[in-house]
Amino acid sequence: xxxxxxxxxxxxxxxxxxxxxxxxxxxxxxxxxxxxxxxxxxxxxxxxxxxxxxxxxxxxxxxxxxxxxxxxxxxxxxxxxxxxxxxxxxxxxxxxxxxxxxxxxxxxxxxxxxxxxxxxxxxxxxxxxxxxxxxxxxxxxxxxxxxxxxxxxxxxxxxxxxxxxxxxxxxxxxxxxxxxxxxxxxxxxxxxxxxxxxxxxxxxxxxxxxxxxxxxxxxxxxxxxxxxxxxxxxxxxxxxxxxxxxx
Numbered sequence: 156x157x158x159x160x161x162x163x164x165x166x167x168x169x170x171x172x173x174x175x176x177x178x179x180x181x182x183x184x185x186x187x188x189x190x191x192x193x194x195x196x197x198x199x200x201x202x203x204x205x206x207x208x209x210x211x212x213x214x215x216x217x218x219x220x221x222x223x224x225x226x227x228x229x230x231x232x233x234x235x236x237x238x239x240x241x242x243x244x245x246x247x248x249x250x251x252x253x254x255x256x257x258x259x260x261x262x263x264x265x266x267x268x269x270x271x272x273x274x275x276x277x278x279x280x281x282x283x284x285x286x287x288x289x290x291x292x293x294x295x296x297x298x299x300x301x302x303x304x305x306x307x308x309x310x311x312x313x314x315x316x317x318x319x320x321x322x323x324x325x326x327x328x329x330x331x332x333x334x335x336x337x338x339x340x341x342x343x344x345x346x347x348x349x350x351x352x353x354x355x356x357x358x359x360x361x362x363x364x365x366x367x368x369x370x371x372x373x374x375x376x377x378x379x380x381x382x383x384x385x386x387x388x389x390x391x392x393x394x395x396x397x398x399x400x401x402x
Contacts, residue, residue: 161191163258170238172199182238202242206232206299208247211256216285219268222249224306227256227283234297241295248296255290269308276303 164187165171171183176195183198190196211227229252230258233241245251264272272279284301291298307313 161189163188163190165201168204169201170204170233170401172202172236172239172242173337174199176184177387179239179243182235184235200242202233204233204235204236204238206230209252211253212305213257213260214262215264217267217269217272221269223264223269223272224305224307224310225260225264225272225279225303226302226307228302229256229283229287230275230299230301231287231291231296232299234295237295239295240293244294245296248294249366249392251294252287255351256283271314272306276306279303 162172165183167185169185171188172179173181173183173188173190173196179199180196190198208228208230210231212224213226213227214222216222229250231248241248247325259282263282267275280301280303283303284298287300287301290364325349
């Protein structure tokens with residue numbers, strides 16, 4: 156009905172390309188527009204301004220000869236001011252973006268070893284985004300964001316990496332267990348040494364007490380029995396002990 160009355164409706168977040176006898180004339184913004192077909196005006200097509208996303212899977216090889224699949228997520232949109240370029244200059248936007256992503260990833264990843272690829276995925280994403288922005292701006296598109304969402308090594312390499320990590324964890328656990336046992340042995344030895352020291356200290360004090368008691372006894376005996384000396388008392392003590400041994 157609208158076309159028969161020479162009117163067209165352009166939806167929100169969309170622009171329409173208007174042609175006059177097959178030649179580009181104007182870009183129609185959202186709303187209602189008059190398009191007199193009888194004077195050679197026609198609607199060539201519509202272009203969405205919404206953000207679109209394409210996921211690109213690129214297989215390549217690292218510096219240490221490991222095959223990996225890098226998954227890049229590209230968010231892009233057509234720029235309203237350059238809608239004519241976006242509509243006419245590219246016939247397959249997604250294929251063009253994919254080609255640039257392949258080019259950058261296959262130029263960046265082979266210079267890095269596998270571990271570095273994981274560590275520098277943000278730098279790879281930035282390089283992809285910069286190259287895409289430079290290339291796609293000429294076609295009327297803006298790159299909103301580029302992310303490296305996944306890095307998938309070959310299945311055999313992934314299995315080997317998991318085994319290496321498991322072995323490393325087992326080795327760490329064994330080291331921790333050995334260190335704990337070492338600490339227990341050290342603490343046990345320290346406890347035994349402390350126990351022996353205290354035991355020796357007790358024996359020394361006991362002997363000192365015996366000597367002190369004997370000295371006091373000798374002095375008391377000498378005082379109570381006039382004319383005796385300490386040597387006499389000690390001789391008597393020795394004789395007494397010998398009699399006890401032989402009896």
